[in-house]
Amino acid sequence: MAQLIFPKDFLWGAATASYQIEGGAADDGKGESIWDRFSHIPGKVTNGDTGDVACDHYHRYREDVRLMKELGLKGYRFSISWPRVFPNGRGAVNPQGIDFYNRLVDELLANGIEPAVTLYHWDLPQALQENGGWGNRAIVDDFAAYAAYLFDVLGDRVKKWITHNEPWVVAFAGHFQGRHAPGLTDLPLAVQVTHHLILSHAKAVQAYRASKHGDGQIGITLNLYPSVPASDSESDRAAATLVDGHNNRWFLDPVLKGEYPADILRLYQERLNSPVIEPGDMECIAASPMDFLGINYYFQKVVKHSEVHPILQFEEIKPEGSEYTAMNWEITPQGLTDLLVRLDRDYHHPDLYITENGAAFKDDRRDGGVVDDQDRLKFLQQHFAAAHRALEAGVKLKGYYVWSLMDNFEWAHGYGKRFGLIYIDYQTLERTWKKSALWYREVIRDNGL
Ligand SMILES: OC[C@H]1NNC[C@@H](O)[C@@H]1O
Numbered sequence: 001m002a003q004l005i006f007p008k009d010f011l012w013g014a015a016t017a018s019y020q021i022e023g024g025a026a027d028d029g030k031g032e033s034i035w036d037r038f039s040h041i042p043g044k045v046t047n048g049d050t051g052d053v054a055c056d057h058y059h060r061y062r063e064d065v066r067l068m069k070e071l072g073l074k075g076y077r078f079s080i081s082w083p084r085v086f087p088n089g090r091g092a093v094n095p096q097g098i099d100f101y102n103r104l105v106d107e108l109l110a111n112g113i114e115p116a117v118t119l120y121h122w123d124l125p126q127a128l129q130e131n132g133g134w135g136n137r138a139i140v141d142d143f144a145a146y147a148a149y150l151f152d153v154l155g156d157r158v159k160k161w162i163t164h165n166e167p168w169v170v171a172f173a174g175h176f177q178g179r180h181a182p183g184l185t186d187l188p189l190a191v192q193v194t195h196h197l198i199l200s201h202a203k204a205v206q207a208y209r210a211s212k213h214g215d216g217q218i219g220i221t222l223n224l225y226p227s228v229p230a231s232d233s234e235s236d237r238a239a240a241t242l243v244d245g246h247n248n249r250w251f252l253d254p255v256l257k258g259e260y261p262a263d264i265l266r267l268y269q270e271r272l273n274s275p276v277i278e279p280g281d282m283e284c285i286a287a288s289p290m291d292f293l294g295i296n297y298y299f300q301k302v303v304k305h306s307e308v309h310p311i312l313q314f315e316e317i318k319p320e321g322s323e324y325t326a327m328n329w330e331i332t333p334q335g336l337t338d339l340l341v342r343l344d345r346d347y348h349h350p351d352l353y354i355t356e357n358g359a360a361f362k363d364d365r366r367d368g369g370v371v372d373d374q375d376r377l378k379f380l381q382q383h384f385a386a387a388h389r390a391l392e393a394g395v396k397l398k399g400y401y402v403w404s405l406m407d408n409f410e411w412a413h414g415y416g417k418r419f420g421l422i423y424i425d426y427q428t429l430e431r432t433w434k435k436s437a438l439w440y441r442e443v444i445r446d447n448g449l
């Protein structure tokens with residue numbers, strides 16, 4: 001019998017994303033995405049891995065839904081490949097592309113699994129990137145039109161929508177650090193991209209409210225983490241505040257309070273002359289309240305002051321004696337509790353979903369026909385317990401999607417980093433259960449642990 005019982009109707013789920021699992025990168029009329037382009041540039045992705053085939057979910061989705069059913073998932077979070085639906089980003093729809101998502105949604109519903117759809121999880125149509133992509137303000141209307149089309153076609157059956165996945169990563173990994181598509185290294189541009197992402201989120205929310213199927217829930221997913229000063233020195237505490245502003249508050253404040261945080265806005269506008277905010281933008285953002293906040297949680301960060309960059313004056317440290325995942329991320333379950341309690345306190349008690357939490361480990365041990373991933377099972381156990389502590393503190397946590405349903409393309413790391421509850425053999429595409437999946441099935445059945 002479980003000791004930690006979760007609320008009735010708590011939504012236990014798992015998450016994936018289109019470019020990471022679908023494959024079929026040029027099948028049935030799909031257009032090129034910026035990740036198709038980026039992953040084929042030599043040196044960008046470990047081992048030269050690409051999403052050409054991935055888990056071949058595009059062809060194997062019925063088998064994968066069957067696995068979700070066996071897992072007992074209540075919900076499944078997945079993303080739609082914009083260029084599979086609009087090969088050129090706008091204009092003509094690809095009927096075979098939207099047909100795939102219609103079939104997937106119907107298969108989920110037929111198996112009693114609630115779909116949660118992410119509109120954008122990084123695979124922008126390459127045709128739009130040719131026009132400047134997220135750096136060109138015209139993208140805001142393209143995104144709103146793309147969203148409105150999906151609300152119209154899928155909105156009768158899909159009642160949970162997420163506009164963006166991790167806008168910080170889209171903006172800064174893709175336009176400043178250069179380690180993600182489109183591989184740019186321009187900080188003022190990255191900040192301008194954050195504004196276009198947030199504005200496009202607001203326009204999509206407004207399009208949802210205006211759509212004939214707008215009776216569901218819509219939100220955004222942010223990658224958030226507590227930032228802890230490495231010492232109690234003034235400079236380290238200032239660095240932690242800067243990281244909290246740069247990674248967390250810059251996104252939380254506009255989507256939940258309708259304004260950018262003053263400290264970060266001043267820093268960016270004085271030092272970067274960015275973002276350009278046009279008259280009416282902030283009113284539009286403030287006038288587009290959402291129904292829930294999605295949180296992707298993996299770690300907390302310990303930061304110290306650093307001159308490594310003239311503006312982003314912080315550096316992460318890796319505490320001695322801690323446990324780390326295969327991504328070299330410190331394992332910090334208490335950070336999840338602290339984050340959830342903080343969000344509840346500082347942002348007026350919003351409905352929250354953990355839209356991603358999970359870990360990569362080597363997954364190189366077998367126990368009979370099952371992958372013996374005790375480290376992932378323990379990671380999830382600790383983080384589910386941490387979420388339960390937040391529930392006990394009154395946080396309105398409504399559900400938890402484990403990242404990920406299956407091993408998949410981990411962006412610049414390729415296929416070498418395995419986050420799945422289900423193991424993928426990339427030679428045969430065979431799916432194999434891991435012990436963490438068998439354990440998760442019990443948690444869902446008992447609604448607790
Ligand atoms: O790094 C693990 C995950 N993090 N959030 C976004 C996903 O696409 C990643 O695979």
Ligand SMILES: [Ca+2]
Nearest residue numbers: 140141144203
């Ligand atoms: Ca518009």
